Amino acid sequence: MEHFKIENLTFSYPGTEKKALNDISLKIERGQYVTLCGKSGSGKTTLLRHFKTVLTPHGERNGNVYFEGKPLSEVSMRDQSAKIAYVMQNPDSQIVTDKVWHELAFGLESLGCDQRTMRLRVAEMASYFGIQNWFHRNVAELSGGQKQLLNLASIMAMQPTVLILDEPTSQLDPIAAADFLNTVRKINLELGTTVILSEHRLEEVFPSADRVLVMDGGHIAADATPRSVGDILKEQDSDMFAALPTPIQIYYATESTFACPLTIREGRSWLSKELTDREIKITSLPGETEYEEPDPDKTAVELKEIWFRYERDLPDVLKGVDLKIPNGSLSAVAGGNGTGKSTMLKAICGVVKPYRGKILINGKRLDKYKQNELFRGCLAMLPQDPQSLFVKKTVKEDLYEMLSGQWLTKEEKGKLVSEVADICEVTAFFSSHPYDLSGGEQQRTALAKVLLCKPEILLLDEPTKGIDSFFKIKLSRILKRLNGKGVTIIMVSHDVEFCAKYADNVSMFFDGSVITTNTPGRFFSQNSFYTTAANRMSRHIFENAVTNEDVIELCRLNK
Amino acid sequence: MRFDSYHPAINFIFFAAVITAAITFDQPMFLAVSYICPFIYSIALNGRRSAIFNTVLIPLVALFAFYYSSYNHFGVTNLAVNFIGNQITLESFVFGFVIGIKTASVLMWFSCVHNVISSDKVIYLLGRAFPKLSLFLSILLRMVPRIKAYAKKVNTAQKCIRKGMNQGNIFRRIYNFFRIQSIVVTWVLESFVTTSDSMRSRGCSLRGRTAFSIYRFDNRDRSFVIVLFFCFTVLVMGILLDQTHILYNPEIILNRITPLSYVFLATYVFLCLLPLGLQIAGEYRFKRLMLMTADFSSEQL
Structure with a gap:
């Protein structure tokens, strides 16, 4: 008997004509690992929420959902709570209590377990998930990755048979995300729990998934194994193709006849096989020019040995940062979590004050600027959580609010707002509440808001966090457009692929200072760990292929 | 000891x-x-x-x-x-x-x-008598520091576009203070929707709630x-x-x-x-x- 069965499910939210789910039928077997992907707004969350009665949204619904052969609505609340586990996107707001141990026991308390059972189950969970070292901690002290792991553990304590995860890693950094997904895989392999996961980091999930469901506009566009889903998407000429893992994308672009690779390892051996009886004449693309430090008059931002710490007794966060950002460029600063990248951005826009060193903005010292002068038409920063910028009920009000306090007529304000709204493509959701938007939409709205400061220098903190691949492409287009207008952009990011593809130069940030700066091609082809998937896959044959396009181009040239 | x-x-x-x-x-x-x-x-x-x-x-x-x-x-x-x-x-x-x-x-x-x-012990003692009340206290103990942290985060973000609580003239500051306050309230309501989803999803509304404790009553306590x-x-x-x-x-x-x-x-x-x-x-x-x-x-x- 299948674990879940959905028959002709159609659903629309109240007050809308559009069908959020359109005639969905599917069967999920026990122990399967199912990955659900699709653009944001394609109905993934709506579908996942139909797997549990308490979370099912209100609206007009047709069709049936069966759980273990019974209609879901007839399964008791007690059984649903224990057997169907659901992990949501935001690690922080899912946690209910203030202590780790209490959170672990929360579900068991609800089920009314006795003390002895709870002790054992909690101990089991803490040991399985490696929580014992922070068992007594306050929840507020945990990192994002730890929080999400705690959410998973506290749900697994109820011993569910199916685990549903709705973009669980979108708020996590790459290392924490990989850790989390590994744990999910381990649960699936070792306990046989059915996993239904929606995700946009497909590189990490594809190797472990049994089955991939692609959603598009509320219906299921593809339902196949990870190895064959590319065929369907290629045939449909779907936008989702751009979201597939690097090896698959390169594989389809070269029209190979071998089996489709899923991981980097498979990709490497596939590439060797593909090029095996050909003589490889060209191993590198015409290289980018050597990175040169910009002239003083072409430097937008210059940091000279910046030192900073948050409090007197705390360790230094910035330890002598030297950095020069050329005018009109898109400069990326890459590096791990907690190395001080965000703090550096805050120092540049004057939110934190370094205790030693100099910051020059357009050749003038930062502390010589008046606040008004600095933030009007000079500098602006987009923080990591775009949501924290919003203060009004609608996107439109929020944008107009930026211009309050300036002596402008209504027409002038309207013109300025519609100008930035066009650049950032946010006009469509002018009347929505900013908190109701998806991650990518929030990011663009926040960007529009920041652009109303008319900055010459734009600072972006993790602009690609929690955004799917289409929004990334859109974002890159917006950034290039701004570059074209002469805006200098400094971006701090973990997202290696994004930096490699779109940045003009990349700096490596580690342990409170900038280690090196180079053009992306040179930067990533020198690295062997901290580099793009395409580079890792092809470095044994090609010299400086960094993006997917580079590898595809080199394959074509050697044909 | x-x-x-x-x-x-x-x-x-x-x-x-x-x-x-x-x-x-x-x-x-x-x-x-x-x-x-x-x-x-x-x-x-x-x-x-x-x-x-x-x-x-x-x-x-x-x-x-x-x-x-x-x-x-x-x-x-x-x-x-x-x-x-x-x-x-x-x-x-x-x-x-x-x-x-x-x-x-x-x-x-x-x-x-x-x-x-500590607060843990108060919650434990209450939980023996009224599990619901102790849960409520525990949620409260988590919410208050979270709200403070979020307000700080919003203020920092607003500083980056020069609308922080300590920027501008006195009227501007008061205005900025109120706009930050109002959005923090919205955020609290919004984030509580997720929290309550997560609570209901784990069977919070079921009857017969018990309270877990990490304490045990041993012989030393008896003596x-x-x-x-x-x-x-x-x-x-x-x-x-x-x-x-x-x-x-x-x-x-x-x-x-x-x-x-x-x-x-x-x-x-x-x-x-x-x-x-x-x-x-x-x-x-x-x-x-x-x-x-x-x-x-x-x-x-």
Whole structure:
């Protein structure tokens, strides 16, 4: 008997004509690992929420959902709570209590377990998930990755048979995300729990998934194994193709006849096989020019040995940062979590004050600027959580609010707002509440808001966090457009692929200072760990292929 | 070794007992004990902070005695006449002093309570009786710091576009303050929707909720309870024999002090110093044990 069965499910939210789910039928077997992907707004969350009665949204619904052969609505609340586990996107707001141990026991308390059972189950969970070292901690002290792991553990304590995860890693950094997904895989392999996961980091999930469901506009566009889903998407000429893992994308672009690779390892051996009886004449693309430090008059931002710490007794966060950002460029600063990248951005826009060193903005010292002068038409920063910028009920009000306090007529304000709204493509959701938007939409709205400061220098903190691949492409287009207008952009990011593809130069940030700066091609082809998937896959044959396009181009040239 | 390693129920019973005693006992010797014991214990627990706090309390007690005696004029022993012609009496001065001492003792006991009984323990104790209430408290304890952290985050983000709470002129600042406040409220409501989804998804609304605890009641706790109740019994006898009481109005009348009185007093001292004594004894034993094993291992070498 299948674990879940959905028959002709159609659903629309109240007050809308559009069908959020359109005639969905599917069967999920026990122990399967199912990955659900699709653009944001394609109905993934709506579908996942139909797997549990308490979370099912209100609206007009047709069709049936069966759980273990019974209609879901007839399964008791007690059984649903224990057997169907659901992990949501935001690690922080899912946690209910203030202590780790209490959170672990929360579900068991609800089920009314006795003390002895709870002790054992909690101990089991803490040991399985490696929580014992922070068992007594306050929840507020945990990192994002730890929080999400705690959410998973506290749900697994109820011993569910199916685990549903709705973009669980979108708020996590790459290392924490990989850790989390590994744990999910381990649960699936070792306990046989059915996993239904929606995700946009497909590189990490594809190797472990049994089955991939692609959603598009509320219906299921593809339902196949990870190895064959590319065929369907290629045939449909779907936008989702751009979201597939690097090896698959390169594989389809070269029209190979071998089996489709899923991981980097498979990709490497596939590439060797593909090029095996050909003589490889060209191993590198015409290289980018050597990175040169910009002239003083072409430097937008210059940091000279910046030192900073948050409090007197705390360790230094910035330890002598030297950095020069050329005018009109898109400069990326890459590096791990907690190395001080965000703090550096805050120092540049004057939110934190370094205790030693100099910051020059357009050749003038930062502390010589008046606040008004600095933030009007000079500098602006987009923080990591775009949501924290919003203060009004609608996107439109929020944008107009930026211009309050300036002596402008209504027409002038309207013109300025519609100008930035066009650049950032946010006009469509002018009347929505900013908190109701998806991650990518929030990011663009926040960007529009920041652009109303008319900055010459734009600072972006993790602009690609929690955004799917289409929004990334859109974002890159917006950034290039701004570059074209002469805006200098400094971006701090973990997202290696994004930096490699779109940045003009990349700096490596580690342990409170900038280690090196180079053009992306040179930067990533020198690295062997901290580099793009395409580079890792092809470095044994090609010299400086960094993006997917580079590898595809080199394959074509050697044909 | 410290008192907070005992079961929360014991912590609770102990402090309830000594605080009640500090409020009700007004015989001078008992009063002195109820003042000195928390004085020492709070310093042992909190260190310098309590030392400062306790010292500041002393002049306040004296001040209160003066204040009390200048408004209450019972008693027979006149000391002086104040400028509006009212008599300042010894009895009312002493009585004011006693109230001051009692208040100070209770405050000092509370600084010990604060150190020993953490929020976890309060929630646990409540959870035994009302699981729902303890859950509510636990949620509250999580929400408050979270809201503060979010408000700070919003302020930092707003600073990046020059709309922070400390930027611009005074009107601008007030305006910025209110716009940040209002969005934080929206955020709280919004994030609570997710929290409540997560709660319901884990069966929060089911009947028959229990409360998990990380504490267990062991033999050490049992023996502590026996000692505790032995002391209580002796002290209750003392109370019934009027040993802990004194009259101030209209004249100070003390019950006769007999050898038995010293037994009651000794029991009270023993009770009040019990946690501190156990802590010191435990630490001493641990230290000796460490020294012994250290000697042992060096001999082996």
